[in-house]
Amino acid sequence: MSLGILGYGVYIPRYRISVHEIARIWHEDGESISKGINVIEKAVPAMDEDTATISVTAVQNALRHSGLSPSEIGAIYVGSESHPYAVKPTAVTVAEAIGATPHLTAADLEFACKAGTAGMQMVFGLVAADEIRAGIAVGTDCAQGRPGDALEYTAGAGGAAFVIGKNKPIATLEGMYSYTTDTPDFWRREGARYPSHAGRFTGAPSYFRHTLSATQGLLDKLGLSLNDFDRVSFHQPNGRFPLSAAKALGIPLEKIQDALCVRRIGNTYSASSMMGFARQLDLAKPGERILLVSYGSGAGSDAFSFVVTDEILEKRERSIPVDKYMDRRTELDYALYAKHRGKIIMK
Amino acid sequence: MGVARSWRTQKSRYRLTGSKCTKCGALYFPINIVCIKCTSLDLEEFQFSGKAKLIEWTRVDEAAKGFEHLVPYYFGIVELEEGVRISTQIVDVVDENILQPGLQLQMTFRKLGEGTEEGIINYGLKAEPVDW
Helix, strand or coil: CCEEEEEEEEEEECCEHHHHHHHHHHCCCCCHHHHHHCCEEECCCCCCCCCCCCCCCHHHHHHHCCCCCHHHHEEEEEEECCCCCCCCCCCHHHHHHHCCCCEEEEEECCCCCHHHHHHHHHHEEEEEEECCEEEEEEEEEEEECCCCCHHHHCCCEEEEEEEECCCCCCCCEEEEEEEEECCCCCCEEEEEEEECCCCHHHHHHHHHHHHHHHHHHHHHCCCCCCHHHHHHEECCCCCCCHHHHHHHCCCCCCHHHHHHCCHHHHCCCCHHHHHHHHHHHCCCCCCCCCEEEECCCCEEEEEEEEEECCHHHHHHHCCCCCHHHHHHEEEHHHHHHHHCCCCCCCC | HHHHHHHHHHHHHCCCCEECCCCCCCEEEECCCCCCCCCCCCCCECCCCCCCEEEEEEEECCCCCCHHCCCCCEEEEECCCCCEEEEEEEEECCCHHCCCCCCCEEEEEEEEECCCCCCCCCEEEEECCCCC
16 A cells, blocks of 8 residues: 555647737737747637536546546645635635545635645645545645736646555655745736736746746655656646756756646646646556655745655546646637636626 | 525525436436326435436527626536436537537536626536546
């Protein structure tokens, strides 16, 4: 019995808006912006989708993949910065929708884009302590960017859920390490409609410092080097930052490129690094070692090392790969996008 | 939908839970307490799979209050895999031509309505075309 991931599932809304279309509205050079941020388009939720609905479908997919029944789930944590309610947990709706209530613990988490991996750490802790047999951590967001702001080009929507336990994992956990400071690079005050950010300050002292430090901390803790890893998923606020982080660490492109979902669905915030990790698991072979490093503004990074087991082959036919959702797409123009995202205020 | 009614009907709306008559085997959705076929009061909860096919549909261009932002949207009668027919919204219809009787559908968790900005959000299942 080894601690690890028993199953995973994702959900990505089918609607897309391209960087070119957003740039057209703001009289910007779409070609140049798209190239600069290495993003083609982003996922947009349907008008009746939100963080709760996306989480439910991702969790249903993860549970089916794991083979567990809802009554075996002892904890559900939903990490997001776009919970539908300020007060009333998304996690209870998810638990009720999958039939896991009432004998479990559930809570919502918030830590910008790393709330989902914070949930993974909590579930790993509960399972390791034998308090629960299995639990689920979800990272989901329907991210909002202020119209005309740089964030509007990348603020996407999607969710990724991981079932964690000890019985026949598809990937075992080798260790985890976090690096956390008070760094004000991105925030949204209570009641504010859109988040604010500190521009270039989101780079070196924020994303890169935390991502690189968490990675190094994990390597030191486990006595591993980056050469020991076959696949990597870093948080993807855009398509350029994770590649720059990989370059700074000497990680070759082929180890990280499969994780770069951001190019086609944008930054899914709390789901971002977990979505990349899910796609790496879709493609992984038994025996491969995967590095997952999240980043949440404010700021912190959680790093994990996993080793893929033979179980992944057994369970693969029950999974819906990330690519199925990425390939399912319907393009919107800016007017429909504005309607989908509630940017048209009727009263 | 009021808070109490929303909570009371949650199991059927969230999970597609219905009833099965333990005497004659008749299935019902949503949860029922009396078998209409044999009048038995002995019913147990029954979990529908969520797989369905389209029977008939209509396009809604003039929506009821609270649904104006969704127009045009599709509403239809669908038959669950287990044989029970329900009326439901059909979402993510990007091409109306695909709406033919027999179209394979699956139930998906969506927002049903939000009421006021300060009220509760009602969630439940709607049908979507199977993409794969």
